[in-house]
Amino acid sequence: MSTSDIEPAPRPRRRDAQERHDRLIVAAQREFAARGVDASLEKIARDADVAIGTLYRHFPTRLDLLLAALEPRLREFSEGSKKALEIDDPWQGFVSYLENLFRVQAGDRGFNDFLSRRFPGSADTERIHDQMCRQIDDVLTRAQEAGEARADITLADIVNLIWSNGRMIDATSTTAPNAWRRQLHLMLDAYRAQRAHPIPEPPMTEQQLYDAMVRLSTAG
Known part of the structure; x- marks a missing residue:
């Protein structure tokens, strides 16, 4: 294996960031399961008790969040x-x-x-x-x-x-x-x-x- 094949391990999230990430996934799983792919991202953010900007920092697109939830x-x-x-x-x-x-x-x-x-x-x-x-x-x-x-x-x-x-x-x-x-x-x-x-x-x-x-x- 060459050195070019080795990628640095991703930096671990801070504990509070990880908690927000996990809450977003739980809220998304609940909302997507009930409402489907077009569920409101704003409601998911509210249910996770985070701002919508925080949701997009963790999941830049709806599909990123959907795949994580699914x-x-x-x-x-x-x-x-x-x-x-x-x-x-x-x-x-x-x-x-x-x-x-x-x-x-x-x-x-x-x-x-x-x-x-x-x-x-x-x-x-x-x-x-x-x-x-x-x-x-x-x-x-x-x-x-x-x-x-x-x-x-x-x-x-x-x-x-x-x-x-x-x-x-x-x-x-x-x-x-x-x-x-x-x-x-x-x-x-x-x-x-x-x-x-x-x-x-x-x-x-x-x-x-x-x-x-x-x-x-x-x-x-």
């Missing part, structure tokens, strides 16, 4: 995804991956919004979304190659399912919080190769899908 959800999703990807049975791996994805989606409106949108100005969010798309492609392709999932399903179809599930979660979260599981398994029956019938509309292209996800992020 870190436990992203870790939870990643751990469940890893288990699903290790399942030998291709169809069960596909089902397990989607169940894990929708379970985490149902528990946090901020994560729900994050799944549904693209933020092209952020390399970190693009990397996370690209990884999710590769995982979905992997579990779907494996189920298709095994003859279990219908061959004409695409990534765009799964993202459309994520969008529709997000709206369902918004409508049922306080009245029937597990209703998403029934809808998911109804759709999984439709995805089985044995249920396949010709579809009159072609799937969205990758570019159409990406543009739609970007549009959602700018429309809020």
